[in-house]
Amino acid sequence: MFDWDDIRLFLAVSRTGTVRGAAKQLSLTHATVSRRLHQLEEKLGTTLFDRTSTRHILTEAGQNILETAQEVEAGMARIDRMAFARDSRLAGLVRLSMLDSLYLAIVQPFLGRFQARHPMIEIELITTDYLSNLAQREADIVVRITKTPPDSALGRKLADSPLACYAAEGYLADRPKLDRWIALTHEPARQPILSARTVLTANSLIIARDHIRDGLGIGLLPCFLGDQTEGVTRMPGIDPIPDMEIWALMHPDIKNVPRIRSAMDFLYEIFDEQRVLIEGSAY
CATH class of the missing domain: 1.10.10.10 (Winged helix-like DNA-binding domain superfamily/Winged helix DNA-binding domain)
Structure with a gap:
């Protein structure tokens, strides 16, 4: 049985x-x-x-x-x-799932603010681009870069997430005749958008960003990541490319749990504050 x-x-x-x-x-x-x-x-x-x-x-x-x-x-x-x-405590565990690069760029610098407000809430961070199953509570809250959030989830769009083309300052100072392209497995960022040969394809934004920063080549990155990377600049004459959206989502059954509500409100707050940066209009 x-x-x-x-x-x-x-x-x-x-x-x-x-x-x-x-x-x-x-x-x-x-x-x-x-x-x-x-x-x-x-x-x-x-x-x-x-x-x-x-x-x-x-x-x-x-x-x-x-x-x-x-x-x-x-x-x-x-x-x-x-x-x-039914747990009414403003304390306990909140499982937060999101992409590591998005967490590092947008959430990590402000997590101390949340902890100061809610010292008894523990965050369990799950850094993945897999859309965790909210019904099975693989995560309590997911922040995802997507255009198709599940209809069964509750939440809202936090921002648009365009791509821009980036290069290291040193690369541009000694730019080769044929550019070298750092590709992502994300389809809109896979093929070169100008004359270039692909030298690396990565499934990680962090790895692609680091190779661009190190001067291995140029490539597309989300503005929230590229615009904050020291030593990296946007390629001149190339406008940002509309791409995905960022959503914060939870299962409707847990929307009134105080610690979940507090965590969601915190995410809404910091993403609203950083929206200009995320959408690339602060550049």
């Missing part, structure tokens, strides 16, 4: 398609997930996944129980949110 840990494990493997992916999601070892999955199948007397060299694919038996497992998960998450929503 299933217990809650079995359901979490089964759903993690079905969603990621691999034992390794499930292990990462559940913060377990590969061996532990593999062993528990075999034990679960033995307990049920059926095979839940067909194993290939690269994927775990749901069998018919696995498909048959998937919807029920998802319903149980949703019910457990609903109970968790209901209990959490």
Whole structure:
């Protein structure tokens, strides 16, 4: 018979398609997930996944129980949110998920202000661009650079986030005939916007920014990051490019929890203060 840990494990493997992916999601070892999955199948007397060299694919038996497992998960998450929503203390843990570069540029310089106001609130920072599952409370608040926030979430747009083209001052002083391009895996910043050859493609804004600052090449960065980087300047004659939006989001069930409300209000406050910088109009 299933217990809650079995359901979490089964759903993690079905969603990621691999034992390794499930292990990462559940913060377990590969061996532990593999062993528990075999034990679960033995307990049920059926095979839940067909194993290939690269994927775990749901069998018919696995498909048959998937919807029920998802319903149980949703019910457990609903109970968790209901209990959490009754917590009226202006104290305790707030899980905040956001991109590391955005946190460092906009939130970190002002976090002391929040701590001075609310010394009993602890922030657990999850730096990722993955849109954490608010329904499962993987995070209480997410700040995301996106144009498509989920309809089920509550919050608001904080700012537009345009891109601009940046180079190190030293690079421009000795600029090559053919520019070197630092690309991002973010599609609008992947291809050169002027005559250049790509020398590096990065999936990290911080890494791309550091290589631009070090003079390896030029590239597109969000204005909130590029405009605050010492030794880096915008490329002359190239206007900012409209790109994404920044949103702060939470699940509606926890909107009245005092510490969540205080954290959201703090984010609204500092992003409003920094909006001109974020949107690139302070340059």
